[in-house]
Amino acid sequence: MRDLEESLRHAVQDLADEAPHAFDLAGAARVQGRRIRRRRQVATGAFALALLSMVTVPYVWLRPEPPAPVVQPAPSVTVKPSVRALPDFTVEAPYRLPGGAIVTMLTTTTRVDDGEDEYTHVALDRDAGRYRQLPFGQASPAVSPDGERFAMKGGPDQIRILNADGDVLDELSIDTFSWGGSDPVWSPDGSRLLVPTSGGFAVYESGSRKYREFYKPDIHSLCSEFCSFSWLPNGREIAVPRRDVSVTRSEAHPDKIEAAIVYSADTGQRARSIPMAGVPVGNGAWSPDGGTVLVHEKTDTSDGIRVVDAVSGLPRSELLAGPDAIYLADGRILAFGNRYARIHAADGTLLEDYRMPSRFTDDVTVRVARS
Known part of the structure; x- marks a missing residue:
């Protein structure tokens, strides 16, 4: 009976040694929270960019090309022979x-x-x-x-x-x-x-x-x-x-x-x-x-x-x-x-x-x- 209790006590200690400390659990939670927030920000930015593209791309396609600059020909000069x-x-x-x-x-x-x-x-x-x-x-x-x-x-x-x-x-x-x-x-x-x-x-x-x-x-x-x-x-x-x-x-x-x-x-x-x-x-x-x-x-x-x-x-x-x-x-x-x-x-x-x-x-x- 005594041997069974001893074995159980050693198993609990081993499990306690492998588990993270209390502050490590909080840090892990914070890291995971930051990851989730970054993912949400990236997703929101991508959605906003996609929405902006939907609005601006048709405007670019439909906007008329600016007129080419008009080059005035140089006036002809009649040179009288000497x-x-x-x-x-x-x-x-x-x-x-x-x-x-x-x-x-x-x-x-x-x-x-x-x-x-x-x-x-x-x-x-x-x-x-x-x-x-x-x-x-x-x-x-x-x-x-x-x-x-x-x-x-x-x-x-x-x-x-x-x-x-x-x-x-x-x-x-x-x-x-x-x-x-x-x-x-x-x-x-x-x-x-x-x-x-x-x-x-x-x-x-x-x-x-x-x-x-x-x-x-x-x-x-x-x-x-x-x-x-x-x-x-x-x-x-x-x-x-x-x-x-x-x-x-x-x-x-x-x-x-x-x-x-x-x-x-x-x-x-x-x-x-x-x-x-x-x-x-x-x-x-x-x-x-x-x-x-x-x-x-x-x-x-x-x-x-x-x-x-x-x-x-x-x-x-x-x-x-x-x-x-x-x-x-x-x-x-x-x-x-x-x-x-x-x-x-x-x-x-x-x-x-x-x-x-x-x-x-x-x-x-x-x-x-x-x-």
Whole structure:
């Protein structure tokens, strides 16, 4: 019996030794409580984050993107080319202008004591490669493209054709027209000569030395104050400006131009009308492809040259400086006077600017050909 009690006592002591002290139980309880609180805080924070995401994520998705910043293009600046001086003129060699154009003749006008003008012509001799003075002094001889023949009015009913030595090659008995600008005009290839007449116009054939007259009285009755004729590039048609007959004519104001009337040089028949507000500035006014034409526009407020469509007559450029201009072989435009020579693009943009030599004074008229 005593042995059983002893064994029971030793077992209770062993269990008491393995059990934690009283303060350790409290600490364990505190640790466990902190763990439970941290778990609850983490769970609460996670729930709050999830709830916040549910609210904000749709807003982010639905919020429109901010507009991209607008970059304003830098303003375009038109830089004018600097003015360069051309070399001095000399009679010893052909004088070429920018773009390859060549000066074919210089006419100097001199006012004498009796009030009449005298004219001195210095023309290019292509064979000799130099300039020489012509032996005649009429106002405005028409020089053929090859520079070998000159046509001019010899009297009220006469057209004379001469060579550079002054020898008469032919004479035409034609009732010529004396309106301003109505001088004879050679065709682009020099095979024909257009002569304005009092009744219309005549076409002289260089090969046969014959001419035909075409009766077109409305040409002059409806023509402008500067009734210039010009050949189209095809050499088969001519153009004559027509004034606006609805506008009363006045000495104080230039005529208002409404169109250029195109006639066939073969039949004399009217081919078409090109509406335009100016006068074509000669044979060189028509572009090589015939698509555009340079016209001189003179109004009370402006005076210059404009590029217009050769079919519709609509303008394609701003006014260029006058008084004269031609198309170059590459389609660019040479505008020139006795003080300047300017190269323009086909749309009228100024590309090059030059100052003419001092030989080309105000009393000198410059004739120019493409080459």
